[in-house]
Amino acid sequence: MFNEKVVVTRILNGDMRAFELLVKQYEKLVFHVIHRLVKEQQAAEDICQEVFIKVHKSLARFNFQSKLSTWIARITYLTAINYSRKYYREKPSEYPEDLESYHFTTDTPEYLLTKKDTASYVERLILQLPEKYRTVLTLYHLDEFSGPEIEEITGMPEGTVKNYLFRARKLLKKKLEVYLKNEQP
Template sequence: MFDEKEVISRILRGDFRAFELLVKQYEKLVFYVVNRLVQHLEDKEDICQEVFIKVHQSLYKFKFQSKLSTWIARLAYLTAVDHVKRSKVGYLMDYPENIEDYHFTNHNPEAELLKKDTAAYVNLLIGQMPLLYRTVLTLYHLNEFSCPEIEQITGIPEGTVKSYLFRARKILKEKVEHDLNN
């Protein structure tokens, strides 16, 4: 059982093994958040390391006003968004004015192969979605954060989070149904 308060207390006293426990506990969460926002593998690895450096340097500021996972996910999100903004690739506001008119990339040979593996195919499609939609989907479905927690992580108002979730699920469902029936 991972006891946040005990582990944090040990880390703040300089126990490096306790920090290793924290990293093991949250490395998948950090990777999932970063993975959806950042394109290149080398960048993903660097950003994940940067997140844990920030966690270590800032842990004394954590006041248990949210879950530790929410706080770490927010650091991961903000670090990844900063990287995206600096690299100008897939800029944060990368979403169409009318998501109902959004179209996925066509004629992708990888997509054709993945149609046989529905989960992998859905992941590929999520990766093609506009940044904010794929972020919200990832945090909600893969990391099982609630809408209020996603608001804390991203700064996107809860109502907008719900709207993004609804729209993203709708276009994803329509795309999967269309492709798997053809």
């Protein structure tokens, strides 16, 4: 079993094998968070490396007031957001006022499902959500962080996290309902 305190203490004492253990424990989480914010595979891998360098350099300041995974996810989120702002210069989209006219893609669900399975279709829809919704939805449902943990990771108030989560689900539900109506004989 992974014991955060023991591993952190070993790392701080210079044990590189303990750091390898930490990387193995959290690499999926780190890549998952980055993957939701950064589209290019090579950039995502570079950011993963950068995150673990930051974790190693900052580990002495980690004081166990939160879980290690939450602390690492926060570093990951901030690093990926900084990269996105620097290279995409894309203003985060807000919730569309006219939900009925909001379109994720011009491809029909039938076309997408013949190319890929349902999970891939949902993944594609999630990637098309505005950045803030995509992040909160991923952290909550896929990475299984709680509302307070997401607040700590993103710096958003918990009420905002809940609001974005509600809106993200609503957008996905709306798009999936259209697909399901077309599927029925």
